[in-house]
Amino acid sequence: QADAVMANILAAPLVSLAPLLTGLLKPGARLALSGVLEEQKEQVIAAYQPVIGPLSIEQKEEWILLAGRRQDS
Numbered sequence: 001q002a003d004a005v006m007a008n009i010l011a012a013p014l015v016s017l018a019p020l021l022t023g024l025l026k027p028g029a030r031l032a033l034s035g036v037l038e039e040q041k042e043q044v045i046a047a048y049q050p051v052i053g054p055l056s057i058e059q060k061e062e063w064i065l066l067a068g069r070r071q072d073s
Contacts, residue, residue: 001024001025001026001029002024002025002026002029003026003029003030004025004029004030004031004032005021005024005025005029005030005031005032006031006032006033006034007021007032007033007034007035008033008034008035009035010035010036011035011036011037011040011041011043011044014033014035014036014044014047015043015044015047018047018048018051022048022051022052022070025051025070026070027070027071027072028069028070028072029069029070030067030068030069031048031052031066031067031068031069031070032065032066032067033048033065033066033067034063034064034065034066035063036063036064036065036066037062037063037064038059038062038063038064040064041057041064041066044064044066045066048066048068051070051071052068052069052070052071053068053071054068055067055068056068
């Protein structure tokens, strides 16, 4: 298991990869997701929120960065 995972890909692959990416993380490990357009952020948040919480959101132009930590299980 990893201490951190970063992914800079489009929203649809991020959503479909959510179980895999969150499964790679140790409890308390960091996750950073980018490559998300502003209008797609809610679907990506919904895919990760059950395991990663709370997600911080940073925006630069139309692009979003979501970051958080895996909840202790």
